[in-house]
Amino acid sequence: MSFRGKRKDGEDHPSDENDSHAPPKKTSKFSASAAAADDSDDSDDIVVCEISKNRRVSVRNWNGKIWVDIREFYIKDGKQLPGKKGISLSLDQWNTLRDHAEEIDKALSENS
Template sequence: MPKTKKRSSSSTSSDSGPDDRNALPVKKPKATAEKANTDKTGSGTSNSSGNPNGPWTIEKMRQVRINEFKGHKMVDIREFYEKNGEVLPGKKGISLFPHQWKKLLELAPEVNKALGE
């Protein structure tokens, strides 16, 4: 019969469960203008805020936005998700520099032709 080890009731035991861990602080959702500008209706391409810098909704939670990263403006095409009433950017997406965005627009007719549209 195999011997069983007794568990120590010491607080230094690393194999005790999550009960001995410190609770993480709860983040309070921020009230942002970005959340107010989000169009979740999925009604095609729209910008309900009238803001010339977006966001523009492609469908449901997929949006196009103009963001700034390290001082450079970028076109961000991304899937968003909602958590605790806050709309947050997901991992699925791409950010393009302005020259890449312009090249994509130049290629759009060829892509449409390949799609048969």
């Protein structure tokens, strides 16, 4: 049975007490991550190579774990910022991909 629309006895008018049950304010993921990026030291982010003008590979330490990050970037207000398009590989995932590099190269040569 739903309680929506039903009131307990004596609750004919909304009260300030009901405001304490309001959901917490939401914050945008982007603004939270952007603020964290401003506070963090970029020394944990090592750019390994630029794949193209807006794509790069970097190795970074995030939340105490090391990640290989392959990501697209965009420019906003003169700053280069990470976009949504990309992938972050854990060390285990990176090792699996690296171990299969020869097979990937072989498949590429067969399909070219």
